[in-house]
Amino acid sequence: MENNNYQSKTEKIIYDLRRLFGGHGYSHFNMSKFEEYEFYVNNKDFLVSDNVITFNDTDGRLLALKPDVTLSIVKNAIKEKGTVKLYYNENVYRVSPTSHNFKEIMQTGLECIGDIDSYSLCEVMLLACKSLDTVSGDSILDISHMGIISSLIEASGANSFLTKRMLECIGDKNVHELKAVFDENGLDGDVLSALCGLLSWDIDISKAETLLASYISSCDVMKNAVGELKTVFAFLGENGYGGNIKLDFSIISDINYYSGIVFKGYVKNIPDSVLSGGRYDSLISKMGGGNKGALGFAVYLDGLDRLFKTNSGFDFDVFLKYGENTEPGAVYSRIQRLTALGKRVRAGKQIPEKLTFGEIIDITEGSVR
Amino acid sequence: MDNFINVALPKGRLGEKVYAMFEASGFECPSIKETNRKLIFENPEKQVRYFWVKPSDVAIYVERGAADIGVAGKDILLEYSPNVYELLDLDMGKCRMAVAGKKDFRDNGEGALRVATKFCNIAKKYYGEKCREIDIIKLNGSIEIAPILGLSDVIVDIVETGTTLKENDLVVLETIVPISARLIANRSSSKFKGELIRRVQEGLSLQVEAKKNEVK
Numbered sequence: 001m002e003n004n005n006y007q008s009k010t011e012k013i014i015y016d017l018r019r020l021f022g023g024h025g026y027s028h029f030n031m032s033k034f035e036e037y038e039f040y041v042n043n044k045d046f047l048v049s050d051n052v053i054t055f056n057d058t059d060g061r062l063l064a065l066k067p068d069v070t071l072s073i074v075k076n077a078i079k080e081k082g083t084v085k086l087y088y089n090e091n092v093y094r095v096s097p098t099s100h101n102f103k104e105i106m107q108t109g110l111e112c113i114g115d116i117d118s119y120s121l122c123e124v125m126l127l128a129c130k131s132l133d134t135v136s137g138d139s140i141l142d143i144s145h146m147g148i149i150s151s152l153i154e155a156s157g158a159n160s161f162l163t164k165r166m167l168e169c170i171g172d173k174n175v176h177e178l179k180a181v182f183d184e185n186g187l188d189g190d191v192l193s194a195l196c197g198l199l200s201w202d203i204d205i206s207k208a209e210t211l212l213a214s215y216i217s218s219c220d221v222m223k224n225a226v227g228e229l230k231t232v233f234a235f236l237g238e239n240g241y242g243g244n245i246k247l248d249f250s251i252i253s254d255i256n257y258y259s260g261i262v263f264k265g266y267v268k269n270i271p272d273s274v275l276s277g278g279r280y281d282s283l284i285s286k287m288g289g290g291n292k293g294a295l296g297f298a299v300y301l302d303g304l305d306r307l308f309k310t311n312s313g314f315d316f317d318v319f320l321k322y323g324e325n326t327e328p329g330a331v332y333s334r335i336q337r338l339t340a341l342g343k344r345v346r347a348g349k350q351i352p353e354k355l356t357f358g359e360i361i362d363i364t365e366g367s368v369r
Numbered sequence: 370m371d372n373f374i375n376v377a378l379p380k381g382r383l384g385e386k387v388y389a390m391f392e393a394s395g396f397e398c399p400s401i402k403e404t405n406r407k408l409i410f411e412n413p414e415k416q417v418r419y420f421w422v423k424p425s426d427v428a429i430y431v432e433r434g435a436a437d438i439g440v441a442g443k444d445i446l447l448e449y450s451p452n453v454y455e456l457l458d459l460d461m462g463k464c465r466m467a468v469a470g471k472k473d474f475r476d477n478g479e480g481a482l483r484v485a486t487k488f489c490n491i492a493k494k495y496y497g498e499k500c501r502e503i504d505i506i507k508l509n510g511s512i513e514i515a516p517i518l519g520l521s522d523v524i525v526d527i528v529e530t531g532t533t534l535k536e537n538d539l540v541v542l543e544t545i546v547p548i549s550a551r552l553i554a555n556r557s558s559s560k561f562k563g564e565l566i567r568r569v570q571e572g573l574s575l576q577v578e579a580k581k582n583e584v585k
Binding site: 142173 | 429432433434452453454455456457458555556557558560561563567
């Protein structure tokens, strides 16, 4: 009998993702639980949050419970020749944005570091779509491109302070405040129109291309970005995911690290994104990886309980009640017969108060009731 | 997730005005006007469900997906930075976040400025941008008496008409940011109920624009 509880469903997802990633040539990366705290201090802008759990090791080194996996993978991968393709299944420790307390977050994902050609990009995006599929058939992958956003912001004439404001507004789809930023600072109205258009509900590749036409013709970054998006959308459409992908330019990742395609995955009935990824060449460069490319994503498994939680069903299928004089062999023999039928069995002398059972079998003193 | 759009409304006068706008946009729910202590109301015909919540909790309901959309003050959004979309300024509940203090108070820049407030993050950010060292005193209410009793040098609080300040011999020293009611949406809901949320946003936006044009 299938165990439908949250834990087993999550384990199945992890197993399916392992097979998916392994089947596409990704090797498993097993990392240690701790890293030197200094490593994260030197790259803190890449982290989701400044807060890191630290402790002193027995030799006095200040270590951290890892808040991130990508940085550790990059640290190792940039030393390798050729393209490195790794997947992982790790726990990270971060402050929850909702509870504001530290939380252990189960995370599985992949990184592709090296020569990111057109096929590599499309493969990662397809794996992102398939990863969402393993969680739920009702999912959407939102896709954006930081090259488009950063080019438009540059064209607006904004300084670094205004850039930060604009990115906040774009990230929140806060068009009214974005307009205020432009109006109050005399920034380029054409850029504002383009941004407002990109943030509209019905944006698609064709409309985006029209909105950005004048920029495409004069800016290589823009031209390449739109080209990449078109390639990815066409490829995913051809592979059956046309209905599950959407352009959404409100996906904003740190402009200092993410230079290309960025994406987030959502599953119906889960209020937060369950998948997040992007192209982070700038991080590779900052960490001394030269002009290697880097692209990856993570699937967050801790929020899935909302999807799998059910109030129906029993904790166990059978409670096998035995008495003081019941032979252990008789108890175990009965358990074996029941588990062979796929039943989940709990044996004891008294029925536990807080657990529920499908049936109770009483073998006290040899009788069966 | 059913096909209803779940709307968190702030309890009180503002929430009633906001509901009127939803009603005018075609998302009426007549049972919400009945006099009783119910907190959840739905109209299956219009696929809408409303619930009254404490104004400062609207953003939490929306962020966590218990509500698809809601109306929250910009002060709450700035203080708690919930991970939501901010789709529209409803141009209602207008006031401002301000620094206030005694009439004769002057900040000479020496030592840490003692700031009493409910809005610690807003105060920290405001003074952080000015590189002014502050000592935050978190209070939960009656903030105005803090400078009068010498608990703080100034307060950071919402100011509407300014009457409360005036009656306590305080004045607005600096305006931090204008505040008003905002339509917010859960990010995930926006993917799966986008069409309904879009209709709400457009319906409310038309009324906001119409009101602005009337004023002109």
